[in-house]
Amino acid sequence: MESIINELHSIGAIKFGEFVLKSGLVSPIYFDLRGVISYPKLMNQLVEQVWCKKEEAKFDYICGVPYTALPLASVLSVQHNVPMLLKRKEAKDYGTRKMVEGIFQPGNKCLVVEDVITSGNSVLETVKLLRDLGLEVEDVILVLDREQGGIDNLLNHGVRPHVLTSASEVLNVLNKAGKISDDVVRRTLDFLHKNPEPIPPPAVMEHSRRFMPFSKRVNHCVNPVAKKLLEIIEEKKTNLCVSADVTTTKELLELAEKVGPEICVLKTHMDIIKDFSGETACMLVGLAMKHNFLLLEDRKFADIGNTVKMQYTSGKFFISSWADLVTVHTISGPGVLQALKEAAFDANKPRGCVIIGELSSAGNLITADYSSASMVLAAEHFDFVSGFVSQNSLSSRPGLIHFTPGVSLGCNGDNLGQQYSDPDHVVTQRGSDVIIVGRGIIMDANPGEAARKYKEAAWAAYEKRLLAAVPNK
Numbered sequence: 001m002e003s004i005i006n007e008l009h010s011i012g013a014i015k016f017g018e019f020v021l022k023s024g025l026v027s028p029i030y031f032d033l034r035g036v037i038s039y040p041k042l043m044n045q046l047v048e049q050v051w052c053k054k055e056e057a058k059f060d061y062i063c064g065v066p067y068t069a070l071p072l073a074s075v076l077s078v079q080h081n082v083p084m085l086l087k088r089k090e091a092k093d094y095g096t097r098k099m100v101e102g103i104f105q106p107g108n109k110c111l112v113v114e115d116v117i118t119s120g121n122s123v124l125e126t127v128k129l130l131r132d133l134g135l136e137v138e139d140v141i142l143v144l145d146r147e148q149g150g151i152d153n154l155l156n157h158g159v160r161p162h163v164l165t166s167a168s169e170v171l172n173v174l175n176k177a178g179k180i181s182d183d184v185v186r187r188t189l190d191f192l193h194k195n196p197e198p199i200p201p202p203a204v205m206e207h208s209r210r211f212m213p214f215s216k217r218v219n220h221c222v223n224p225v226a227k228k229l230l231e232i233i234e235e236k237k238t239n240l241c242v243s244a245d246v247t248t249t250k251e252l253l254e255l256a257e258k259v260g261p262e263i264c265v266l267k268t269h270m271d272i273i274k275d276f277s278g279e280t281a282c283m284l285v286g287l288a289m290k291h292n293f294l295l296l297e298d299r300k301f302a303d304i305g306n307t308v309k310m311q312y313t314s315g316k317f318f319i320s321s322w323a324d325l326v327t328v329h330t331i332s333g334p335g336v337l338q339a340l341k342e343a344a345f346d347a348n349k350p351r352g353c354v355i356i357g358e359l360s361s362a363g364n365l366i367t368a369d370y371s372s373a374s375m376v377l378a379a380e381h382f383d384f385v386s387g388f389v390s391q392n393s394l395s396s397r398p399g400l401i402h403f404t405p406g407v408s409l410g411c412n413g414d415n416l417g418q419q420y421s422d423p424d425h426v427v428t429q430r431g432s433d434v435i436i437v438g439r440g441i442i443m444d445a446n447p448g449e450a451a452r453k454y455k456e457a458a459w460a461a462y463e464k465r466l467l468a469a470v471p472n473k
Helices: 002-010 033-038 040-052 069-080 121-132 150-156 167-176 182-194 214-220 224-236 249-262 278-291 305-313 335-347 368-380 423-429 447-468
Strands: 014-020 026-031 061-064 084-087 110-117 139-145 160-166 240-244 265-268 294-301 325-328 352-356 385-389 401-404 434-437
Touching (some): 002 040, 002 167, 040 139, 061 069, 069 084, 139 150, 150 160, 167 182, 240 249, 249 265, 249 278, 305 335, 325 335
Parallel strands (some): 110 139, 352 385, 385 401
Antiparallel strands (some): 014 026
16 A cells, blocks of 8 residues: 555645645644546545455445545445446435435445545445445445544444554554654544544434344334334343244134243234134234234235225224234335224324335235335335335335245245245345244244244344444454
8 A cells, every 4th residue: 555655645645734624723734535536546546445345245236425435445346347326415406306316226235436435424324325325335445544433333333344444554654654743643643533523413314224232222212113113022032033934723723822931022924823712812912912022914015095094993903902013014005004004003002113115025026116115115104114124225214124925944935936045044145134934933843932932043144233333343
């Protein structure tokens, strides 16, 4: 980096004097890398250093923080054949009005590139936007760290920084080359260390859902059922949901009794219970209270609002009277969420819904645009939406819980299109919070013991995910 630092100084990208910063402070040093675009050879050298710094970071896309890092990201994309995403500083008031341009799939990983970091505010704004669109952002490459608190800020938000050089190294290199005096070095370091940039408040920079412990995420929940579920998860140390795909009341209640101590949620399909009655629901609620788990009726509501409201509150199953959570398709628009929310309010019971954001079956027709639109609806009904059923991370909001079906410890799929993944991959790589397991448990000769194994595997994966947020020293 020494030759690059000296070249940056020679073209005026590193300046010494008196410079008024955005904060109003007068700094003795200023970094302005915008002019590098006029020096192709230097730009190419800088890009190669950035590429080497990616180390073990895994990513599908590159996104530069606007504006100075955009040329860096562009050259990286072309030279190394990595798709690029372009983040705008502000949306246009015409056309698509997108904040991020490019083609991407929710759940894929994006590497962020920035030129200079001071507080980390600009980087985190970009990270938050990308995460809210369903992308996973874990790593950022920084050309230069001003050493004013930005690195710690990134780490606190679950982002791993990879730094090419620092203000201290720049000063040492230029001093060694005889370009600045010892006094300039001393005064500059003194200023940088005594004037850390203020950290953006939590309201501006939301913590990453994936790297925040369940115990801390409780305070970010708006929906009361989501809050209760996170409390149960933390208390029982289980992020396992069992799918009770049985067909009689006897089988349902026996299964709930056996797996109850190991789970946080029991997912039901009451329309396949041949002998369902009000007593079935009452006895199941009793077991849920006994073993401290929630009931999720996998109804997949998808009709117009008025019909959904009646399906939820009346009929044979009277779902609103016993189910803490229900699943919902947003294909019919916001009316389905509004109807369920109004019905729950009228019943005066804490209730929530889980939006079907993605499916685990091969060949399903849910698209990335559909998943993104569902996320927008979730944000508009945050008081009733508890989370998503998904295969990937769809939101960075800590108050939204991600449930992932199609999980197995030893099976890849079936002949009807179901696809399976193991608990570790689903939780650590895809960012799931709660795994949903059906046949792997209910078809076992000992469902209770099988549930315990899945519970331990899922919880170990969750703890592994938290550790991944801590960078190697």
